Amino acid sequence: MRFCPHCASPLVLRPYEGDERLACPDAACGFVHWENPVPVVMAVVEYLQPGESAGRILLARNRAWEPGMLGLIAGYLEKGEWPEAAAAREVREETGLVAESVNLIGNYFFDRKNQVLLAYHVRAQGEIVLNEELVEYRLFAPADVPPLPTAIGRIMNDWLLRQFDIRRLS
Numbered sequence: 460m461r462f463c464p465h466c467a468s469p470l471v472l473r474p475y476e477g478d479e480r481l482a483c484p485d486a487a488c489g490f491v492h493w494e495n496p497v498p499v500v501m502a503v504v505e506y507l508q509p510g511e512s513a514g515r516i517l518l519a520r521n522r523a524w525e526p527g528m529l530g531l532i533a534g535y536l537e538k539g540e541w542p543e544a545a546a547a548r549e550v551r552e553e554t555g556l557v558a559e560s561v562n563l564i565g566n567y568f569f570d571r572k573n574q575v576l577l578a579y580h581v582r583a584q585g586e587i588v589l590n591e592e593l594v595e596y597r598l599f600a601p602a603d604v605p606p607l608p609t610a611i612g613r614i615m616n617d618w619l620l621r622q623f624d625i626r627r628l629s
């Protein structure tokens with residue numbers, strides 16, 4: 460961001476409480492670019508077929524990612540939407556699956572993108588139909604889930620440990 464979104468003045472760096480922020484030089488305007496983190500919902504999808512009580516974990520590849528990369532289902536909250544509802548909606552939109560339960564795993568921080576990740580375990584059923592954001596998916600037994608990078612890996616490791624007592628090193 461280089462210009463004030465209120466008055467279009469070029470922003471300048473100003474000290475605030477020991478930090479520097481881009482701010483509007485016009486004192487009457489007073490805009491400060493706080494860079495507040497953006498909340499993102501993440502879903503560890505457990506895919507259950509009819510009659511199954513324990514499912515397999517669905518990981519998917521975004522079309523922007525290189526072959527071989529897999530991740531969780533993720534998305535932004537809509538205005539006025541509860542995070543649990545957003546997690547269920549993203550799973551429905553991206554995989555076609557219908558959530559039967561949505562449970563909080565925890566909150567995480569993705570430093571590089573300045574995002575707060577609200578991570579949920581979503582048990583889901585139905586027919587897998589990927590939307591245009593995803594190019595492929597794979598299903599894994601919990602013990603066979605591959606290591607995942609960054610905060611996604613921490614979410615998965617925490618969940619595997621809690622749910623199945625599976626301890627992962629990476």
Ligand SMILES: [Zn+2]
Nearest residue numbers: 463466483488
């Ligand atoms: Zn301004």
